Amino acid sequence: MTTTTTPYRSNLPGRRDSFGQLLRAEWTKFRTVRAWLIGAVAAAVLIVLFAYLGTFRHESGSCVGSSPATQTCSAAAPHVPLGPGGQAVTDTYYSVHRTLVGNGTITARVSSLGGRSQTGNGHAVSIADLVGASGRVQPWAKAGLILTAGTTPGSAYAAVMLTGAHGVRMQSDFTNDIAGPDASAATPRWLRLTRAGATVTGYESANGVRWTKIGTAHLAGLPTRVQAGPFVTSPQTAPPSGLASAGGSGAGGKATGLSAVFDQLSIGGVWPGAAWTGQDVGAGTHMPTLTSVGYHRTGGGFTVTGSGDIAPAVGLPAAFTDQPSLVGVFIGLIVLIVLGVAFITTEYRRGLIDTTLTASPRRGRVLAAKAIVVAAVAFVVGAAACAVSIPLGEHLLRSNGNYVYPVSTATQVRVVLGAGALLAFAAVLALSVGTALRRSAGAVTAVIVVIVLPYVLAFSSALPAGVSNWLMRLTPAAAFAVEQTLPQYHQVNWLYTPAQGFYPFAPALGLAVLAAYTALALAWAGHRLRTRDA
């Protein structure tokens, strides 16, 4: 008797597996290991929880109000004005002005810049603090002509000025800065502002005869009646690097002042009212300023003394960025690095890699599928958690009475997506190093060391600022630049260090550095996977 046994035939169609199936297989592997799923969720929860820790303040601040536009703070840190672009600004200067109606022009010669500085170390400054006032002019001390929509701090303006060490400049609306010719603060300079509609043009001259145009500013919504005249201001000094504490509550610099002589003043256009009015604009500001400001007539012009700055606000005392809300990202980063490594090294340890590579013999595709799965998980964890922790942290800080720098929604979205991308690249880097080394302890260590250690070194050791900045450029830690929310302004002299929330690279460039390391590691992993037996 013969029995015919039919050998098993799969009734699946005989075709190559699609990449989609491979992705699904890898996602199933990730999804069904309970510890990994718990790890990914825990990472997101930790990022949010640590926003509480980062923004927790025993010391309650002195501000009231829940939005940057209405928030006011008491004497220690009064109302911070917002500029036309919505950013926090410093708008404190002494001006002698008159009303200009419609188009017109104003010309003056500025000379004899003389600096003075506070000798005490507090914020409250009186004349008594000025004993031994030195003659040093701050590099960004400004004396020139200003045309402004009003003397309310934060008003739209355009100005031409002679600075302490940066030559002649034309600045407008706090963030725009056009360099004019390099001029010494010691020699007199002629300056001119001309208004035509919403356009203000700045000119300068070394002799009052031959004029050169510096640039133009377009001030949207400039009213017909504007205030124009000479102004003088001088910013606080940058804090010494050792004293500045991290976390945004920067120790302030010292108040300084500047005196300048304006003469050969001439005006053209309609200037109703004959009297020039001296005004200490934005007095009682958040920034340390000298109180001994004012003006007096000298010959055909004025001697004006001012203190403060007309610039974006940087380094406000007891003011915060989103950095404290983002401390949890470091915890999430470590969890996802461990997950990324374990996603491949576990296969080697359990022998599952043999099944994986039998089912999909093209090894590069396996690595690509794993990278996509782990990157997607990390991105979702990072972006979702930061989307919660940033508003939460801001709310906690504000409701405790602390000042938080206003940041546009677009910037916050960029930080949220950037944090997701940072975690995604780091997880793929971990996966790649794990694939290449096959040893989980070594791989986890290597990835944490290259991403986190440079940041720790840049912070906590006595490294010189230059070395810290190079560490934050050349190592994968450059990607932490995605957390920066306030731009770095060259026209404000401040300590721009990672500890203060400023990174040497722009967010996209910093992320690109990490992406480049990840790409290299992925290529290395692909090579090792193909050329070595599993």
Place this chain on the structure above:
Amino acid sequence: MSHALHAEWTKLRTVAATGWVLGGVVVLTVALSVLIGLAETYSPSGSGQDITKLSLTGIYLGQVMVAILAVMSISGEYGTGMICVTLTAIPRRVGMLAAKAATVTGLVVVAAALGVLGSVLAGRMILPGHGFTPAHGYALLSLTHGLTLRAAAGSVLYLALIALLSLGVATAVRDPAVAIGIVLGVLYVFPILAALVSDPSLRRHLQQIAPMTAGLAIQDTTNLRHLTIGPWAGLGVLAAWAASALLAGGLRLRLRDA
């Protein structure tokens, strides 16, 4: 106990990676110290530098190799199944852990001493060429100087405690990736948290209980009055972390099947 010690010593000795990792402790410690020394220059305006601490910066990197060695000494056994043989031979589990701790720590102390000596020597040779001269108020680094000796010996103790901490964590969680992630997370992320939190007193407390920040206070030789935590107290904090980790590890080892 001596059998257990001998067995642990044989296991560590005969794994090729042990030599590499211990070499890594020495090389990485000295290498980072040398790089930092080369990057630093004296500036008259800057506040006084602690050149002893500066020349021992390599510990930041050397400690990761110590952590790897300690984690692999136990996690490796779980990975390969060796742990079953070990516990059959030495059924007293805590005794086995103690023997492992003694062996690993002994090896780490030797490697750490070499790394620290190399770093101090490098600082002694490099820093005077970068302006840190007696004329500028910086004496030549020397182990005969009490504070420098304390910093150097303390750094060796620090690495020994890192080994114990890592061993304890790895015994408790078993998986090497998770263990090393926890150890490095605790060491590196704590100082970052401390630097970024907004509350000043919370920041101070975090710096006092962070194992790395507190433990490395032993390296301070200047400005001693303004430390957030005293040198020996700081090392004590790290010792407390290591003891808790070992306790957790020991308990898990006793109460759970291998």
